[in-house]
Amino acid sequence: MNLHAINAIYRFEMARARRTLTQSIISPVISTSLYFVVFGAAIGSRIPHVDGVSYGSFIVPGLIMLALLTQSIANASFGIYFPRFTGTIYEVLSAPVSYLEIVIAYVGAAATKSIILGLIILATAALFVPLTIQHPLWMLMFLVLTAVTFSLLGFIIGIWADGFEKLQLVPMLIVTPLTFLGGSFYSISMLPPFWQTVTLFNPVVYLVSGFRWSFYGIADVSPALSLGMTFFFLVACIVIVGWIFRTGYRLKP
């Protein structure tokens, strides 16, 4: 293991986050706070409790998931795409570094950033609405697994993208809609039966449901299924990353 290299890349990426503090921490916190003001305080007071939880509290896990998914992808995809764009990737590729080490460093840094962000949003939420966390360890488990999985997805997007536009494409056109439609702001039991079935094909449902269960003990699907699906996505991303490095896809001609 080239630990010095992992350390170097990890710190490089974390330094980048510190430089862009406004973009990476402050702006997601502000936008999440806006959701609380609008949905929690303004509209939420007119919405009855969902499964015995006030609406403002109900949406907290979903909002954290929304930030976690989009920021994990944004961080990781930009982290690997930018060196490809400027050409500085040559240094990483010519260094005595294994692919595993490259992934650990880049994905580790991206996941760290989004976990920190998730915890900041959680703390912000606690200022607005009453929160209970029934299963704190499971909460952390879902948080970390989701951050890692979607940072891996971001890494894949960052390698696949050949322009800044494509970098935005997947988060904007796929991940954000899936998150909104994945029960972040509602329980899928509120939907007509047909749409409930359709929603079960949305992977984000399992992430949000499991995460919400760790807070309030209420869930749309069983926590075990949520955990299983999270692992399934994790393994799928690992398989794709493995393929990328084996073939040198978009990295080595």
Next chain:
Amino acid sequence: MTTMISISNLSKTYDSGFQALKTVNLDIRRGEIFALLGPNGAGKTTLISIVCGLVNASTGTVTVGGHDIVTDYRAARELIGLVPQELTTEAFETVFSAVSFSRGLFGKPANPAHIEKVLRSLSLWDKRNSRIMTLSGGMKRRLLIAKALSHEPGILFLDEPTAGVDVELRRDMWALVSELRRQGVTVILTTHYIEEAEEMADRIGVITRGEIILVEDKATLMHKLGRKQLTVQLQEAIGAIPETLSGYGLERTEDGHALVFTYDAERAQHGVAELLRDLATAGIAFKDVNTTQSSLEDIFVDLVKEER
């Protein structure tokens, strides 16, 4: 002398079908300065990129310090520092952190004293806290060299090191290469500036259209292929070259005031003495003679032209 880099039967065909390297065989000796000379698109960068792990070879093997670049890539790459042709640098990092980053990447523990030494030797120390985007092109070039030297490599690749740099930096670069040679670092540089190869290299390889057509000690190469020219300044202009001198293949200058004799200085009987004697016999008086030797540039142009 031991071999530092051994390249055997290496070829590369890109996915587009372009064959950048045909079968290349080359040994680089430990501690030498090797210049890879060739026109644009000859395959110089592809060859370097394969050795450094940036491009996958189609066929063939490369060992660096005895380590295969594929099966034992860690040991091979630890030995190598690469200065790329393009000015590819980060933008927002400081000079010092960028060079420290490179050192870590190559698996070496932090060593601020060494980084300071490298930065000072490249006149970058004053800029250590500057953001890279504020540096001039020449400074960025120095930075790339500093990054390549950050992990104390035994081999340094300089891909077109002086393309677009000013005279001062070029001088500095040459001084640096001499210093590295003194420390025993093997240096491989690619260039299409012949002057550079002539100034710095111990050995020269000429590559064109994906093939290495010649590898020779610089002195031997210039010796072997160097033509000499003897110019005879005449006291009075002549209209035509006399019959008796036709065997020498002389050329008369435009105004008829001089005769030019091209000969191979390596041959025992190159004919200079005979020519001068025959000139006297023919009654042609001369006031001055001088000789010129072809530069590496002429040799190179000849070689590449022949190939076409």
